[in-house]
Amino acid sequence: MRKTLLTLAVLASTALANALNLYSPDSTFVMEFKILDGGIPAYNLNYKGKPVILDSKLGLLLKADQGTMSYDDLSRKNDVVDKSSLYNGFEVKSVATASQDTVWNPVWGEESEIRDHYNEMAVTLHQKQNDRDMVIRFRLFNDGLGFRYEFPLQYNLNYFVIKEELSEFAMTGDHWAYWIPGDYDTQEYDYTKSRLSEIRGLLEAAVTGNLSQTIFSPTGVQTSLLLKTDDGIYMNLHEAALIDYSCMHLELDDKNMVFRSWLTPDAMGDKGYMQSPCKSPWRTIIVSDDARDILASRITLNLNEPCKIEDTSWIKPVKYVGVWWEMITGKCEWSYTYDLPSVKIGETDYTKVKPHGKHGATTENVKKYIDFAAEHGFDEVLVEGWNVGWEDWFGHSKDFVFDFVTPYPDFDLPYLRDYAKEKGVKIMMHHETSASVRNYERHLEQALQFMNDNNYDAAKLGYVGNIIPRGEKHYSQWMVNHYQYVLEQAAKHKVMINAHEAVRPTGICRTWPNLIGNEAARGTEYYAFGSIKTGHTTILPFTRLIGGPMDFTPGLFQMDIAKVNPNRPVKVNSTICNQLSLYMTLYSPLQMAADVPESYEPYMDAFQFIKDVHLDWDKSVYLEAEPFEYVTVARKVKNGEDWFVGSTNGEKKRTSKIKLDFLTPGAKYEATIYKDGKKADCYDNPTDYVIEKKKVTSKTTLKIDEARGGGYAITIRKL
Ligand code: NOJ
Ligand code: CA
DSSP: OOOOOOOOOOOOOSGGGGEEEEEOTTSSEEEEEEEETTTEEEEEEEETTEEEEEEEEOOEEEOGGGOOOOHHHHHHOTTOOOTTEESSSEEEEEEEEEEEEEEEOOSSSSOSOEEEEEEEEEEEEEETTTTEEEEEEEEEETTEEEEEEEEOOOTTSSEEEEEEEOOEEEOSSSOEEEEOBOOSSOOOOOOEEEEGGGHHHHHHHHHHTTOSOOOSSTTEEESSEEEEOTTSOEEEEEEEOOOSSOOEEEEEETTTTEEEEEEOOOTTSOOOEEESSEEOOEEEEEEESSHHHHHHOOHHHHTSOOOOOSOOTTOOOEEEEEETHHHHTTSSBSSSBSSOOOOOTTOOOGGGSOBOSOBSOOHHHHHHHHHHHHHHTOSEEEEOSOBTTGGGOSSSOOSSOOOSSOBOTTOOHHHHHHHHHHHTOEEEEEEEOTTBHHHHHHHHHHHHHHHHHTTOOEEEEEOOSSOBSTTOOTTSHHHHHHHHHHHHHHHHTTOEEEESSSOOOOSGGGTOTTEEEEOOSOOTHHHHTTOOOTTHHHHGGGTGGGGSOBOOOOOOOOOBGGGTOTTOOOBOOSOHHHHHHHHHHSOOSEEEOOSOHHHHGGGHHHHHHHHHOOSOEEEEEEEEEETTTEEEEEEEETTSSOEEEEEEEOSSOEEEEEEOTTSOTTOOEEEEEEEEOTTOBTTTBTTOEEEEEEEEOTTOEEEEEEOTTOEEEEEEEEO
């Protein structure tokens, strides 16, 4: 571990500090902090001598009962400073600078060592009219900026309620944006690439087209947001360490091309209940003229706290199969009966109802999956629909819906638990909360203990439906605190968590590495619903994955869904090699082979890649990248000599050309290349592939054709 260098320079001056510069360690970036007229704090950012963020104001507006100003009042009347303003009337009280250059080791990840290298400036601001202080802390890395607000303990700012955060990100032009619409409850959207100026029209058209989206503003988008300028600069806006605060969206002022933060309201319409000392999450801006650097940036992880779990030996990467796809495709059901016993949880006598015969999580079916997992070296078998309550699991705003401990009568839990153990695999728990969060919290301790007692070590959570307490949103502060509570309680029980429909991640897996997965984007299930844009998986690494791993659940081999469920005439627009590549390009320590076992049988030679691929790496090298077009990455196995490569392609056919100069010079390797066949095409011929073996060294260059919606995967074994 490199030594931390800490230099503190405190300037006890007010007038002096009209403009303060902060440089990144390599001087690629310079950030300027200043106080604008009216005492409004602001910053701008230059990259390689060019502005990338113009003067952008910083601050917050507090709830009206602590003052009466609206944001418009504040911008018109800068000289008025009332109690609702944490926005104007500021002067610089002191400035502290520091530098750090350390290396830390994640429990799992894309590399085994992460460098945390930055220069920091913490500006303490004083607001005379209200006699209160606020600190804005900036950290400038060689790949971008992070800043956050800190509220020291003080009499005049002790309890406060946030009406809105007013952080700005002023763009230098009408950039390309890769965005999903603002929504307080879901990120399960296709991405759109458009000019900033086109967002309003596209969102308005989507609303009138009755897309199921709750738009808070006609120019509201979610983070992590990717931007590209006309001179080829890529920029990612997101947040890090979202703890005890509400999730940030961005609203575009499209006259001036300025994004402003827009927090998720709670059931009361408030945006944050705070008690000093406290702080906001970090707001992050990753910038590079090379798209690959955006993917390699570790700013989000670096801005989170070090690991808080002392003994991490129980946290492991997990490769799994599951009783899942057959429900998503409609072949089977989560529920046991259609003979709806409309009673409350725990009051249903399932021996008295008629099973519909389509239940997926039966003892016999789960046993089949356990055998398949054991035969092919998978760690776990996810079983959804194992517990009572699925007859009316969402849509009725039911408070008591599941108890998380009572199996259906045809799921012999003790037998399967012991059978799985004998075979050396684990069953993965599934807790669908139906977004009845109060019900889940009621049962959580018992549910985790039940897992400990029955040999479960990982749980997939679900939050489908409207949140109870009613009126809360999936991304409000109260819910953010809930996800965090579950994660920490689970850690006490040595349980790993993969939460679906939860707030999108912000690097918290550094502090709590038992968070091995999240959904928070459109995942494989949408292939079964017939709607994943080709190229979607080439934008996810630039957006959703910036915050942490995604449980995308790749591995579909049967691209004609009607072959799984004849009533679902849907085609998957992805080639088999595209699916293989996702194990590499969508990094996660949790990876599923999502298809039903029968789908793999005809293609066992290609399935071998899924069996072989690792989930934890020493090193990752991004070789090619362009959002919405392609991503190619090489990764070295943790504590090993072998490498794996994956390339995911979007809508246009292309030839990938990569140099294997990341291999050890002088060493010999054998590469097994899984690539699209000559006639492969994600729409017309998704199952055409070729497997080729060849000897390679660090001097080898490979040229590989990729189909529309195609890709390739390579195993490189050291000889
Ligand atoms: C939505 C999740 O994303 C999906 O994976 C799960 O099967 C269902 N909810 C049911 O919990
Ligand atoms: Ca989902």
